[in-house]
Amino acid sequence: MRRPDARAMAQLLAEQTQTAAGLILRLAWRQGLTREEIQRLTWNDVDFSAHQLRLPDRTIPLETETEDCLRRQAERPDPPTPFVVVSDRRRQQMPPESISRLARKTLDRAGLGGISLMDLRHDFIIRHLESHDWPYVARISGIAVPTLYAVFSDYLPEGRQKDSLPRQEVDGFLMWKLLQAEGSSPVGLALWMGWKLGMQVREMTALTWDQVDLDRGLVRLPDRDLALGVTLRRLLRAAAGRRRPGEDPHVLLTPNSRRPLDQPRLSKMVRTALIRGGMEHISLGDLCREERRENEDARLLAYAAEKGTISRSEAMSLLGLSKVAAYERLRQLAERGKLVRVGGKYYPAGQVVPPEEQYDVIRTFLEQSGPAYRQDLAALLHVGDRQCALILKHMVEDGRLVQAGQRYALPIREEVLL
Missing domain, CATH: 1.10.443.10 (Intergrase catalytic core)
Known part of the structure; x- marks a missing residue:
């Protein structure tokens, strides 16, 4: 340069x-x-x-x-x-x-x-x-x-040249300010459809008014129906009210020529608005992916709540994910405190004793009640019998518990100290 x-x-x-x-x-x-x-x-x-x-x-x-x-x-x-x-x-x-x-x-x-x-x-x-x-x-x-x-x-600052672009969560406050400023403009509608409906950019640019049912509050896509919220429904009514006789049937039109917006131009317009709104890390595609991700996470959590637990293979089957993607999705939910991992199973938070607390819970129980069977300790931890067997095996191997027949107890040296 x-x-x-x-x-x-x-x-x-x-x-x-x-x-x-x-x-x-x-x-x-x-x-x-x-x-x-x-x-x-x-x-x-x-x-x-x-x-x-x-x-x-x-x-x-x-x-x-x-x-x-x-x-x-x-x-x-x-x-x-x-x-x-x-x-x-x-x-x-x-x-x-x-x-x-x-x-x-x-x-x-x-x-x-x-x-x-x-x-x-x-x-x-x-x-x-x-x-x-x-x-x-x-x-x-x-x-x-x-x-x-x-x-x-x-x-760019040294060491940052080859960094990948950091992923940033959508700031709800900044997004609401931007949505209020954009109103029922093409950018405003696109932001709503991406952020709240999870629509892809190609779906937005292809959307026509005959797919929008304002009376029932629905957007009818070829593969699914999406429910409009109160605000988006109102904004679409305002946009529909500005239509001219014989105008192109697409919902998103260029402001001046009133022609259908293509994907590159819509993405650029939204990108400009996001930068202006202080969200330079976010793109329209990110909004769409975040909404889909939230929906998928909700499905995983609902499945875990209904079944009591969810495994990686079940997450793969439920969302059609690869092994790596399913593991990463469950790991992130565990990091956010939504799930608790015990062995190869993931339990809803609050319904199972976390791994870092398991030994303390078992030790307190054995101090008060004496030796216990595996089934009793499984009920204590709120985990399955097979998982409890693996947990107890590790505790026996590292000397924190001893096994006598089918019962488990604290080591004698610990009982003396107590």
């Missing part, structure tokens, strides 16, 4: 304090705006009280010197214009080509030939990667996280 000399840029900006060129270069180099964003920037997007630029897809903190420059521009006695960047002579909005040409000429005269506006934006991203974490940079630059990793991996 072509990076400008920082001293030369600072000197150039110090000389260009009240010109369109100076403002353009500041917005690209110090605020990370693209050429199109510079051209479309209006004074309504500049929040002096909060020291921020509020773009459609993100909010950027205003750098102090840039804010001072903007204030000087705003206080000029020229006829008011809604656009921030206007030509020096005519005070009119500049076309994108003129912005690029003016920036290039100014940079050339300062000895910074070969540097483009995009190079200045990239340098903005790199500088912030050097001083902030990458989620923050993704949020203020609007760049997708996979692109950030692919294009700027050499500038």
Whole structure:
């Protein structure tokens, strides 16, 4: 990447304090705006009280010197214009080509030939990667996280270049704020359908109004029916009310041309909204997978509650998972405290004595009641007879218990100490 000399840029900006060129270069180099964003920037997007630029897809903190420059521009006695960047002579909005040409000429005269506006934006991203974490940079630059990793991996903190993207749970509070802001827009509907219905992106883009039964509160997909919640039902009614006569039957349409949204564009629109909402780790696909995962976890827990226990083979059969995936799913439920693993079985939490407490429970029982049969200890631990036999075998082998016939007792040395 072509990076400008920082001293030369600072000197150039110090000389260009009240010109369109100076403002353009500041917005690209110090605020990370693209050429199109510079051209479309209006004074309504500049929040002096909060020291921020509020773009459609993100909010950027205003750098102090840039804010001072903007204030000087705003206080000029020229006829008011809604656009921030206007030509020096005519005070009119500049076309994108003129912005690029003016920036290039100014940079050339300062000895910074070969540097483009995009190079200045990239340098903005790199500088912030050097001083902030990458989620923050993704949020203020609007760049997708996979692109950030692919294009700027050499500038990520050492040791992070090859890390896989961390998985983050959906922040319910941030999601609700974003849903309220999006309402019944295509992005809002897609977020609801992914997060609460577990619909895949291809199912959303293919969804037509004849599949939506607002009276019964259902979405009828080819392989299943999904119940609409109260809020999503209301939002779909609002979207249906905006339909024009003879309009395309698809539910999700582009805002302006009113054509069906394809998967890449919908994913990008949702991704932009998620970054703006502070959830740069999450994608639309993650929302869909999380909802499906929650449903599958609920099925596993319901099965364990009904049968009293669940094994890896039963989880494989129930969800159609591989051995590794079934083990990992049960392990995660155990880590979350939803299940308790005893041997090769998983029990609902609270219905069985956890392995780390088994010996203490058995010892207390034997101290009070004396030697006991295996069946009694199995009932004490709330586990099956075969599992209890394995537990007791290990305790005998490591000397914590002794077996006399069919009964189990504490070792004599422990009884003496007691």
